[in-house]
Amino acid sequence: MTTIDRLFALKIITYSTQRKEFSAPDLAKILRKAKNASLPAQDKHYPSVDSLKKGRRAAFINKIHDLGINHGVIIEVCTYVHGLFPETGAVPFGKPEIDLDAIQEKESAVSPGGEEAIYRFRALVFGESLIVEKASNTSASAILPHVLRTVLRKVLSDPTFPLPHLVNVGSRKLSSIVQSKGGVERVVASMVVPKKKPKSKFSMLLSEVRKNVKGAESIQISWVSKNADLAASDVSDLYEEFEDEEGISSVKIDFPGGTSVTDLSQYREQERYSLQADSRGRPYAASVHEALRDYSAVLRDPSKAGPLTAAGGLSSGYYLAGADDED
Numbered sequence: 001m002t003t004i005d006r007l008f009a010l011k012i013i014t015y016s017t018q019r020k021e022f023s024a025p026d027l028a029k030i031l032r033k034a035k036n037a038s039l040p041a042q043d044k045h046y047p048s049v050d051s052l053k054k055g056r057r058a059a060f061i062n063k064i065h066d067l068g069i070n071h072g073v074i075i076e077v078c079t080y081v082h083g084l085f086p087e088t089g090a091v092p093f094g095k096p097e098i099d100l101d102a103i104q105e106k107e108s109a110v111s112p113g114g115e116e117a118i119y120r121f122r123a124l125v126f127g128e129s130l131i132v133e134k135a136s137n138t139s140a141s142a143i144l145p146h147v148l149r150t151v152l153r154k155v156l157s158d159p160t161f162p163l164p165h166l167v168n169v170g171s172r173k174l175s176s177i178v179q180s181k182g183g184v185e186r187v188v189a190s191m192v193v194p195k196k197k198p199k200s201k202f203s204m205l206l207s208e209v210r211k212n213v214k215g216a217e218s219i220q221i222s223w224v225s226k227n228a229d230l231a232a233s234d235v236s237d238l239y240e241e242f243e244d245e246e247g248i249s250s251v252k253i254d255f256p257g258g259t260s261v262t263d264l265s266q267y268r269e270q271e272r273y274s275l276q277a278d279s280r281g282r283p284y285a286a287s288v289h290e291a292l293r294d295y296s297a298v299l300r301d302p303s304k305a306g307p308l309t310a311a312g313g314l315s316s317g318y319y320l321a322g323a324d325d326e327d
Helices: 027-036 100-104 138-142 144-156 174-181 201-211 232-243 285-299
Strands: 002-015 057-066 073-081 118-126 129-133 164-171 186-192 218-224 248-254 270-277 318-323
Touching (some): 002 318, 027 057, 027 073, 027 144, 118 285, 129 285, 164 174, 174 232, 186 201, 186 232, 201 218, 201 232, 201 248, 232 248
Antiparallel strands (some): 002 129, 002 164, 002 270, 057 073, 118 129, 186 218, 186 248
C-alpha cells in the first residue's frame, strides 16, 4: 500500500473591513447552508466562470462534508489553470458536485510536464479555525480565501462582503507547544567556539565536551527519547540558553509526528500525517478526512493545553502570526 506524508496547518479566520458594524459569521454554518441549498459549483467558484481567461488560476469548492455542529465541516477545494483543465466549457459547473475522478483519469487531463489538470486539497472549518491540507502548489492554497468569500457573498446575499484572511498560529511559550505536541523526541544542540566563557548549564556542557577533542571548532550533541519523554523543563532551559546567545549556536527540537522547532519566533502550528494514497501518490479522501478530524481533536483537547479552545477559538499562549496572503 502506498503512503505519503502531508502537512496540515492550523489557521485562524479573520476579516479586514471598514464596516462600522461587522460581526464575523460562523463559516462552518455558512458552508453547511451552501450544502443544504445544493449551491452549484459555479456559485462556489473564483473567479466567476464567465470571467475566466486562459492561463489564469481558478478554484472552486466541490464537496462539503458535514461533521455535525460540534465538529465543523470538511471542504474539498479544486484548483486548476484555465486552459489545462480539459473541455473547461463543457464541465457541469451547474451541478453541486462534479465527478472529478472521471475527468482526471482521461489521458488529456495531464499536461506535458506531468502536472494534473485539477489539484485537490481539503480543509476542516470549525469555529474561528481552519485546518488546511498544505498544497504542494502554494498558489493553490493562496486562492482559498477568495473562494470562501465567493460562498459567503452568495449565501449571505452580500456582494461586498470582505475577504477572509487565513492567519497562521504561533506561540512564544515552548512549554505550551511541548504539551500540545505530546512531548519531545529529540533535541539537537550545536556550538561553535564561544566568544566568552560559558556560565550556564548546557553551554558549559557543550564547551567542555568540545575541548575533549583537540582542534574541534564546533560540536553537536543530541538527546533522544523514542517515547518522547525528554523533560520539558530541561528542553525549555536549553532553548533559553540558545536565545541568550551565550554560546549555543543552534537548537532543533523534534516532536512526535515529524514537526520541529528551530526558532520559536518562526514557529507555525502544523502537524505531519502519513496518508494512504493511490499509485500516483494522490492521498485518498478518506485518509485525509481522518487526519483532519484527528488533528482538530488534538488541537482542541483541553488536557494538552493546545492552541484551540473547545469552540474552535484561539487559546491563551498562542498568537496570530500573519496571513499567508501577507507573507
